[in-house]
Amino acid sequence: MKLFGLIDCNNFYVSCERAFQPRLEGKPTLVLSNNDGCVIARSNEVKELGVKMGAPFFKIKQFCTQEGIEVFSSNYALYADMSSRVMTIIRQFEPFVEVYSIDEAFISFESEHPEALEEYFIRLRDIVLQSTGIPISIGVSTSKTLAKVTNHVAKKERESGVCILTQEGAIESILERFPVGDIWGVGRRFSERLQALGVKTALDLKNSVRLREQFGVVMARTIEELKGVPCQALEKAAPKKSIVCSRSFGERVSVLSALEEAVCLYASQACEKLRAQDSVASCIHVFLEASAFTADKQYSGGVTYPLPQATSDTRVIISAAKSIIKRLYHSGVPYKKAGVMLMEIGKNSVTQGDLFLENTSEATSELMQTIDGINARWGRSTLYFGAQGGPSGREWKMKSDSKSRNFTSAWDDLPEAS
DNA sequence: TCTGGGGTCCTAGGACCC
DNA sequence: TCTGGGGTCCTAGGACCC
Structure with a gap:
């Protein structure tokens, strides 16, 4: 049977910072957007403190000081390099990989005994963690949309960080308690409109009919994918159009x-x-x-x-x-x-x-x-x-007050062991 | 004072063509 | 009384993703 997997790095930017600054382990840590504008990555400790994704930094700055939250400006040179290390290891395990974003990759493969794959993916997880310091979660199911769902479950509920679900019944019991707004492809607007129609969970959406006229072909595909009918294949990296x-x-x-x-x-x-x-x-x-x-x-x-x-x-x-x-x-x-x-x-x-x-x-x-x-x-x-203009003296340059060093991409910034 | 940056796809409507 | 049918291309706006 044809299966899809989603491999996702946990709290990626925070994990990159932690990989080179072990003192951050277990401490609430967050990473800001360019210009130190808003929060774009949070450690679990920060999530527990109630800091929201996208929160404007100036509004929570004082709270961060109070709670002893470690704050970093974004360091894309570091994150991009760590990302390519993770992707390289994934490719050693799986030949068909679609790098979907800096911290996510889809894989696709054939398997007749999917449940037996758990150990294999736990080993992938262990090797990525050991080689890069980045923890990952792996979700596997019968479509990309369901792989996203199982990845969510892997991250939140599985000690192993791996969740493989291919049986209809098992999938439905997850969809039943999965908010419709958390589904891949259902954003805030659609979520509001769906809930107004009484479609509140992923299972509701899976079982709904006649949404095509109102919500378009993209939503129709999402519904098919929730049923385990893949409508989206792995995509090859295409050159940018803009x-x-x-x-x-x-x-x-x-x-x-x-x-x-x-x-x-x-x-x-x-x-x-x-x-x-x-x-x-x-x-x-x-x-x-x-x-x-x-x-x-x-x-x-x-x-x-x-x-x-x-x-x-x-x-x-x-x-x-x-x-x-x-x-x-x-x-x-x-x-x-x-x-x-x-x-x-x-x-x-x-x-x-x-x-x-x-x-x-x-x-x-x-x-x-x-x-x-x-x-x-x-x-x-x-x-x-x-x-x-020169690299120095740009009075207009963006704010970046708390950037870590380029541990992996600048000779002068290499970490030292003592 | 003060909220990032970089993309894709779909749809509807208008202009224009034969 | 009363004006076809079929197509392409472009643009703006909306929705989504990370």
Whole structure:
């Protein structure tokens, strides 16, 4: 029988911090979003203290001090590296893996005796924990949606961290007490509407009919998946169709030159991502957001700009971004956020050339490859474009007051044993 | 003072084509 | 009295995910 599994890292960002700072073990620990804005990861101790996901940090700061909660700014260099270590081990156990997010992966396989697999997955769990320090939970069932449900059960109720359910009866007894809003694909809006119709649990949803007209095809698929009819296969990693780089500023920014620096930095980072997936973009969108405290919304907005030729050349994109930002900018407005989006992305190899432009793509790609290579070898921002401003002295840079070291990705930050 | 960042898919309606 | 049928593409908005 065809089965799906979901492997999920427990409290992932907190677990990454703990892996290199054992003193955090057993202590309430949380990780903040970019700009130290809100809570995006909580240890179990923090959850027990009642701190909610997404809680604005400024509102709970005092509470954190009172309760002795350990607070960290997000450290994506660390989390991304730990994630790839975990995924590498998973691939050694299972050939078919879909990396679904930084801390989750689906697997898919055939098995006639699923219950006998428990020991196998417990061993996977043990090896991941031993090799990386990251605890994981594993849920297995007959569709992706049910794998999500069993993963939930594994995390909350199973000492082993593994839950395998394939029998209809056993699945139903779980669905019966599973809130409809916790189902994968049922968000807050749908949850409210479903409950108003008396659909309160996953079992209610599984047994409901005629929801298709009101809730669309996505919900229809979810219902089928709850019945154990898989409607979603494992997906291969596909190149991104759009790439966004944007940040809120640590402080409000009103100076054009600073906005230009920020936008050029985001443009350059977006180009790096673009080249990493061997693509080119034909369109760029740049946006500015004014602080909510300036009454006028008119100063927030963006402009989309077609590029003369599909490209991944940072110089071309930066120059387009600069000309857009000049159009968007209003003197004296306090801006809180800016961003760059690359769109109409296609494969580098099948680009349409321009009859009237000089073909410089070969020289461009060599230059860009060289820059990317140097930065990969010697660290991000070893080489950068002048328009971005230097790595130091960016008065607009985001708030990140409590970041841990880059334990696994910077030579100077390697942990020391004493 | 003060609430992140990065994505995908679906649908409805309008413009336009033959 | 009274104006077809079928299709594509684009956009905006809504919903969801982590």
